[in-house]
Amino acid sequence: MSGKKKRVTIYDIAKASGTSASTVSLVLNGSWEKYRINADTADKVSQTARSLGYRANLRARGLRTNRTGLIGMVIPHHRNRFFAGLVEHYEAEAHKRGLCPIVVSTQRNRETEESVVRTLLAQQVESLILVGPENPDGIDALCEEAGTRHVNLDLPGRNAFSVVTDNRGGARELGRHLLKLAPSGAEFHFIGGRQGEYATDLRIAGFADALNAAGIAVRDDMIDCCGYHPEHAQAVLSRLAARSGRLPAGLFINSITAMEGFSSFLALNPEAAQDCVVACFDWDPFAACLPLPVVMMRQNVAALTAACFDYLDAKTGQKGGEVMIAPELAVTPANRRMLAAGKEGSP
Amino acid sequence: MSGKKKRVTIYDIAKASGTSASTVSLVLNGSWEKYRINADTADKVSQTARSLGYRANLRARGLRTNRTGLIGMVIPHHRNRFFAGLVEHYEAEAHKRGLCPIVVSTQRNRETEESVVRTLLAQQVESLILVGPENPDGIDALCEEAGTRHVNLDLPGRNAFSVVTDNRGGARELGRHLLKLAPSGAEFHFIGGRQGEYATDLRIAGFADALNAAGIAVRDDMIDCCGYHPEHAQAVLSRLAARSGRLPAGLFINSITAMEGFSSFLALNPEAAQDCVVACFDWDPFAACLPLPVVMMRQNVAALTAACFDYLDAKTGQKGGEVMIAPELAVTPANRRMLAAGKEGSP
DNA sequence: CTGAAAGCGCTTACAG
DNA sequence: CTGAAAGCGCTTACAG
Numbered sequence: 001m002s003g004k005k006k007r008v009t010i011y012d013i014a015k016a017s018g019t020s021a022s023t024v025s026l027v028l029n030g031s032w033e034k035y036r037i038n039a040d041t042a043d044k045v046s047q048t049a050r051s052l053g054y055r056a057n058l059r060a061r062g063l064r065t066n067r068t069g070l071i072g073m074v075i076p077h078h079r080n081r082f083f084a085g086l087v088e089h090y091e092a093e094a095h096k097r098g099l100c101p102i103v104v105s106t107q108r109n110r111e112t113e114e115s116v117v118r119t120l121l122a123q124q125v126e127s128l129i130l131v132g133p134e135n136p137d138g139i140d141a142l143c144e145e146a147g148t149r150h151v152n153l154d155l156p157g158r159n160a161f162s163v164v165t166d167n168r169g170g171a172r173e174l175g176r177h178l179l180k181l182a183p184s185g186a187e188f189h190f191i192g193g194r195q196g197e198y199a200t201d202l203r204i205a206g207f208a209d210a211l212n213a214a215g216i217a218v219r220d221d222m223i224d225c226c227g228y229h230p231e232h233a234q235a236v237l238s239r240l241a242a243r244s245g246r247l248p249a250g251l252f253i254n255s256i257t258a259m260e261g262f263s264s265f266l267a268l269n270p271e272a273a274q275d276c277v278v279a280c281f282d283w284d285p286f287a288a289c290l291p292l293p294v295v296m297m298r299q300n301v302a303a304l305t306a307a308c309f310d311y312l313d314a315k316t317g318q319k320g321g322e323v324m325i326a327p328e329l330a331v332t333p334a335n336r337r338m339l340a341a342g343k344e345g346s347p
Numbered sequence: 348m349s350g351k352k353k354r355v356t357i358y359d360i361a362k363a364s365g366t367s368a369s370t371v372s373l374v375l376n377g378s379w380e381k382y383r384i385n386a387d388t389a390d391k392v393s394q395t396a397r398s399l400g401y402r403a404n405l406r407a408r409g410l411r412t413n414r415t416g417l418i419g420m421v422i423p424h425h426r427n428r429f430f431a432g433l434v435e436h437y438e439a440e441a442h443k444r445g446l447c448p449i450v451v452s453t454q455r456n457r458e459t460e461e462s463v464v465r466t467l468l469a470q471q472v473e474s475l476i477l478v479g480p481e482n483p484d485g486i487d488a489l490c491e492e493a494g495t496r497h498v499n500l501d502l503p504g505r506n507a508f509s510v511v512t513d514n515r516g517g518a519r520e521l522g523r524h525l526l527k528l529a530p531s532g533a534e535f536h537f538i539g540g541r542q543g544e545y546a547t548d549l550r551i552a553g554f555a556d557a558l559n560a561a562g563i564a565v566r567d568d569m570i571d572c573c574g575y576h577p578e579h580a581q582a583v584l585s586r587l588a589a590r591s592g593r594l595p596a597g598l599f600i601n602s603i604t605a606m607e608g609f610s611s612f613l614a615l616n617p618e619a620a621q622d623c624v625v626a627c628f629d630w631d632p633f634a635a636c637l638p639l640p641v642v643m644m645r646q647n648v649a650a651l652t653a654a655c656f657d658y659l660d661a662k663t664g665q666k667g668g669e670v671m672i673a674p675e676l677a678v679t680p681a682n683r684r685m686l687a688a689g690k691e692g693s694p
Numbered sequence: 695c696t697g698a699a700a701g702c703g704c705t706t707a708c709a710g
Numbered sequence: 711c712t713g714a715a716a717g718c719g720c721t722t723a724c725a726g
Binding site for chain 3: 354356357358368369372373376378403404405406407408409410411412
């Protein structure tokens with residue numbers, strides 16, 4: 001019934017309660033004590049507001065106060081646990097601060113990315129979290145121009161404050177586990193990501209660190225940066241298996257999408273993956289339960305998100321700077337059992 | 348440099364181009380032809396706007412036009428492919444219409460749900476898609492009161508237009524496949540969801556339809572509605588296996604979260620699931636690759652989303668009404684192979 | 695203690 | 711063809 005045709009405004013409340021718009025505004029914003037407004041008046045106003053079903057128009061308020069209560073996050077896509085986890089922590093932090101969280105994905109497309117960032121900026125988001133942007137410097141400039149505070153997450157921007165995972169350290173640790181678990185004499189192979197890309201390069205470096213420490217040299221043909229499509233990873237695996245009928249026994253998989261490709265391959269060719277051990281720099285509950293030893297490096301989404309909000313909350317003018325968060329080894333009970341068995345089995 | 352301290356407004360452009368705010372507005376909105384504005388003037392204005400780095404303040408425009416360009420979607424959470432798929436299609440449809448999509452999750456919590464819906468309403472979203480709400484009637488009333496168009500997705504509202512999956516039909520078909528694939532004499536069991544809940548009840552009915560058609564009666568002890576926590580499903584499976592050392596061979600799993608529980612169980616007790624066949628009313632690429640025959644019923648996210656926008660676009664005053672979308676059987680190549688083998692194996 | 699008034703940045707009839 | 715003016719719904723010094 002109530003708000004069908006016409007929205008209730010503070011003027012309606014003023015009229016109905018025999019006061020003025022100023023008074024209504026003061027009361028409804030809780031600043032009536034500061035302005036020494038009569039408690040009775042305040043009461044009457046709140047009463048009337050409630051009975052009329054008043055709801056403030058945030059758009060109008062924002063126009064006046066220059067705040068929107070909106071905060072934005074831009075992510076590559078929604079289809080994995082890492083981004084989903086980031087989004088959920090971000091939502092929680094936003095709610096804590098009374099902000100309305102907006103999330104938009106780019107599908108890893110530059111044009112889409114620019115267009116969604118422009119939209120968020122035009123919507124006057126108060127700050128922006130950019131997760132693994134395709135074009136960090138470009139959108140950094142857009143934000144700068146709009147005077148909008150922003151953080152880069154997972155991929156550092158040249159000029160923006162950034163929060164990243166310790167990719168090299170994590171990959172090194174993951175590599176060490178892979179070495180420990182792989183059968184002796186195993187071949188090793190790195191799959192996924194994109195050559196020249198920040199995270200991929202660091203993970204390759206960490207992978208190499210681990211192998212080098214064990215006296216194994218990393219050759220170019222042990223690295224297949226086949227991007228983020230599961231099918232591409234699957235194709236690489238098929239090619240590798242075609243050589244000798246079986247996969248290299250020590251597989252380092254760079255992303256959950258590549259892991260998806262591995263999972264499909266495995267389902268079709270279980271025998272080719274007989275003695276394989278997989279290390280994956282990402283996490284997914286189903287992937288963790290594949291029927292072979294799997295070690296996963298899980299990015300610390302809670303800490304990553306918290307670091308972004310710490311920076312945003314501080315409101316310093318600080319440009320640049322970087323916070324690095326350690327990822328965590330994730331081993332399911334089942335895998336722990338398998339890993340333990342595998343360890344005994346190896347000399 | 349440019350917009351550092353002060354935003355550029357149409358007044359700045361008017362001054363800089365020697366015109367008026369009205370003209371600037373008309374030009375920038377593309378209605379200059381309609382108003383017969385001199386092409387030269389228009390040119391000059393656009394030029395100036397560009398060089399000043401002008402960006403319209405959508406908040407101010409919205410206050411005037413009573414449009415915000417915002418559309419909202421409320422989902423239970425982000426952690427599975429169904430909701431993620433819905434979100435991605437929704438984003439695409441929103442972009443097509445020049446709208447800025449807002450997505451917020453409730454974590455299946457009533458209070459959170461009400462609070463996020465209130466926030467979206469206060470932000471003046473132009474319409475709202477409510478995915479599997481906890482309290483359909485309550486938030487339906489909130490939207491109604493705010494005069495905001497809305498659709499229920501996946502769970503019908505008593506008074507709202509709704510788009511749902513054909514749960515019973517889908518479950519019946521899934522059940523038929525389960526029967527066809529399970530070894531003869533297999534026991535059947537339904538796991539997951541909540542008793543009394545819309546989708547769960549319909550899926551149980553569909554499951555029963557399939558068994559009944561094969562002359563198998565469904566007893567209460569064949570149904571375990573253990574909710575949406577993977578650990579609960581895992582506990583149920585452990586209990587079932589404890590009885591005879593093995594799982595019922597025909598498992599009907601109601602959600603991907605329950606399937607997660609199954610996946611963990613399987614990793615720990617592969618032998619207990621020896622001859623099992625699993626039918627899951629949900630989809631995930633990793634789950635589809637588990638090392639046993641899996642048939643999944645995948646909800647048609649594209650069609651579900653499209654149906655919501657069709658309704659929203661139509662802008663009829665229609666209350667109520669329901670569109671039902673058929674889900675699709677999803678079988679991976681690996682499972683097709685396994686299923687084929689399984690079929691031959693059974694008498 | 696409370697009201698009148700200006701102004702946030704736009705759009706859009708209305709004059710001219 | 712173009713400008714002056716009103717108004718969207720709020721907030722907040724400023725008077726009184």
